[in-house]
Amino acid sequence: MKNAILRAALVSMMAIVPAVSFAQSTGTQNGPVTRAQVLQELADLESVGYNPASANDVTYPEDVQRAMRRLTEKRANEARLAQAQVAQSGYGAPPAQNGEAGAPAAVSGSEPPAYRHH
DSSP: OHHHHHHHHHHHHHHHHHHHHHHHHHHHHHSOOOHHHHHHHHHHHHHTTOOGGGOOTTTHHHHHHHHHHHHHHHHHHHHHHHHHHHHTSSOOSOOOOOOOOOOOOOOOTTSOGGGTTO
């Protein structure tokens, strides 16, 4: 019983430590980081194969750094794909504005001054 509780505590600590340490390193660069941002970043890291529960102290820094490189590559590929989709969408750049306005209408002198602006 104690062994199972100890394992559960150890696994939960191993899952929390990477998220907290990553939040601290990101927070020093860009200001305060919210809990939602940390959870999103952890979910993003997990989407490229990082598993915080299987990390151990010996390979922890390399595992996280490898996952962060994969995540950076994934985001770069997604950005390239989005640019390619825009380029192939057929909409292209907006047309140049070549509008030419005419001169103001000539006002004849026969109307009363109150109606000259019409």
